[in-house]
Amino acid sequence: MDQSKEQRILNTVSYNAVKGDPESVMKCIDKYCSQYEWAMNVGDEKGLILDKIVEEADPSVVLELGTYCGYSAIRIARLLKPKARLLTIEFNPEFASIAKEIIDIAGLSDKVTILEGHSEDIIPQLKKKYEVETLDFVFLDHWKERYAPDTVLLEECGLLRKGSILLADNVVFPGAPEFLKYVRNNQRFECTSYPSHLEYMQVEDAMEKAVYLG
Ligand SMILES: CNc1ncnc2c1ncn2[C@@H]1O[C@H](/C=C/CNC(=O)c2cc(-c3ccc(F)cc3)cc(O)c2O)[C@H](F)[C@H]1O
Numbered sequence: 001m002d003q004s005k006e007q008r009i010l011n012t013v014s015y016n017a018v019k020g021d022p023e024s025v026m027k028c029i030d031k032y033c034s035q036y037e038w039a040m041n042v043g044d045e046k047g048l049i050l051d052k053i054v055e056e057a058d059p060s061v062v063l064e065l066g067t068y069c070g071y072s073a074i075r076i077a078r079l080l081k082p083k084a085r086l087l088t089i090e091f092n093p094e095f096a097s098i099a100k101e102i103i104d105i106a107g108l109s110d111k112v113t114i115l116e117g118h119s120e121d122i123i124p125q126l127k128k129k130y131e132v133e134t135l136d137f138v139f140l141d142h143w144k145e146r147y148a149p150d151t152v153l154l155e156e157c158g159l160l161r162k163g164s165i166l167l168a169d170n171v172v173f174p175g176a177p178e179f180l181k182y183v184r185n186n187q188r189f190e191c192t193s194y195p196s197h198l199e200y201m202q203v204e205d206a207m208e209k210a211v212y213l214g
């Protein structure tokens, strides 16, 4: 049976990237996905916005929803201070195993833990099973209609504290209208829009930052 697109992305990374160099892994994926096969990585344009927001936040505990091939996990983890860690949730076993290998090639396995399963099952386990107190930063990039319910779940589970930052990809395309409605009409969140473009395309997109005010 011929390989999946995600397997081909792993092949190009393992063949062309410099082991232990996150930047070269990112470049390799961006080059492949802009020249050969489009894939839903946050990409280099929105990635730069993500970088700035992560650097400004300098988070110790990060949660990502939707690992996919691990591109944004690498993008975030490469900026984290030594003791900081990133937990990323992925329910597709093929994607989880490909992401694990790509994150390992980037040399970031000590900072990144892939939690295999459904966000709505794993989020309630973060405190007890994964020793999380509260989350400093959450990157939402999974199924778009799950952004809002999972935000409510994070709050209900006591995982957000004053100043916790939520950053959501694709709020324009494919779009996350319920999420935008929820956070923008909620005085417990301070929202900022970051207009950009869909990864590797000219199509308009944006990311939304929602800071939890407690
Ligand atoms: C719902 N709970 C989940 N728990 C754990 N893993 C999950 C969960 N839900 C999904 N996953 C996991 O998270 C990933 C899903 C990412 C979804 N992303 C997109 O759809 C998405 C789509 C486009 C896009 C743009 C234009 C176009 F023409 C077609 C597509 C662009 C983007 O940047 C995206 O992020 C993964 F695949 C899935 O297993």
Ligand SMILES: [Mg+2]
Residues within 6 Å of the ligand: 040, 041, 042, 141, 169, 170
């Ligand atoms: Mg996305």
